[in-house]
Amino acid sequence: MTAPSASTPLAESLAAVRQRLADALSVAGRPTTGARLLAVSKTKPAARIREAWHLGQREFGENYAQEALAKQVELADLDDIVWHFIGPLQSNKTREVAEHFAWVHSVDREKIARRLNDQRPEGLPPLDVCLQVNISAEASKSGASLTELPALAEAVLAMPRLRLRGLMAIPAPGEDIHAQREPFTRLREALEALQGRFPEAPLDTLSMGMTHDLEAAVLEGATLVRVGTAIFGERTARE
Numbered sequence: 001m002t003a004p005s006a007s008t009p010l011a012e013s014l015a016a017v018r019q020r021l022a023d024a025l026s027v028a029g030r031p032t033t034g035a036r037l038l039a040v041s042k043t044k045p046a047a048r049i050r051e052a053w054h055l056g057q058r059e060f061g062e063n064y065a066q067e068a069l070a071k072q073v074e075l076a077d078l079d080d081i082v083w084h085f086i087g088p089l090q091s092n093k094t095r096e097v098a099e100h101f102a103w104v105h106s107v108d109r110e111k112i113a114r115r116l117n118d119q120r121p122e123g124l125p126p127l128d129v130c131l132q133v134n135i136s137a138e139a140s141k142s143g144a145s146l147t148e149l150p151a152l153a154e155a156v157l158a159m160p161r162l163r164l165r166g167l168m169a170i171p172a173p174g175e176d177i178h179a180q181r182e183p184f185t186r187l188r189e190a191l192e193a194l195q196g197r198f199p200e201a202p203l204d205t206l207s208m209g210m211t212h213d214l215e216a217a218v219l220e221g222a223t224l225v226r227v228g229t230a231i232f233g234e235r236t237a238r239e
């Protein structure tokens with residue numbers, strides 16, 4: 001018997017997050033399948049990911065290409081695992097990401113998109129991508145601005161090895177659920193505008209909501225919440 005027992009700390013925290021997500025969907029009047037959970041495993045060892053996999057989790061988010069590739073090697077036997085790249089993406093890392101991930105949430109400029117498109121191996125399906133939006137317009141944060149979005153979306157839609165699935169954002173922290181909802185409303189409206197403009201595009205994803213604001217995100221239509229701390233515990237500073 002290799003599966004961990006149901007009473008491990010990870011089993012309990014994962015069950016608690018699943019319950020939060022189910023409750024949030026219920027409060028929002030949305031179907032239980034309306035949003036799925038991406039387990040953000042950055043800085044956490046492969047053994048924790050394997051344990052979460054045994055508990056039924058299949059989608060994992062990583063921020064650092066080098067670190068993720070090492071874990072993917074260790075977990076190569078888990079053939080239905082789905083890897084999402086969610087971190088800032090530099091030009092010199094696009095090849096690793098194009099070759100070793102199913103999704104990228106952090107595409108924020110055409111140059112990065114073009115490299116991912118050119119480097120996506122022919123033997124793999126198109127790379128699912130979300131455009132990252134700097135929804136709180138913070139000078140220090142990555143992400144395209146709302147005004148840049150239509151042109152960037154149009155460019156990505158013309159790239160055959162990418163499949164434009166939606167939008168992602170990391171808003172500035174809000175004090176309460178009302179403040180948290182406001183940037184998520186804007187992201188939802190931005191997705192709706194793109195859906196209206198590009199009706200043929202497979203734009204079905206709103207990647208928003210983390211440990212501290214997943215309820216607000218689900219109320220505003222998140223289809224995928226990215227949760228790290230509440231599942232795996234606090235992260236120690238990355239060395």
Ligand SMILES: *Cc1c(COP(=O)(O)O)cnc(C)c1O
Pocket residue numbers: 040042063086087170210211212226227228229230
């Ligand atoms: C780290 C990270 C998360 C998870 O954040 P938590 O607060 O630990 O849930 C989600 N999205 C992105 C892009 C991240 O970098």
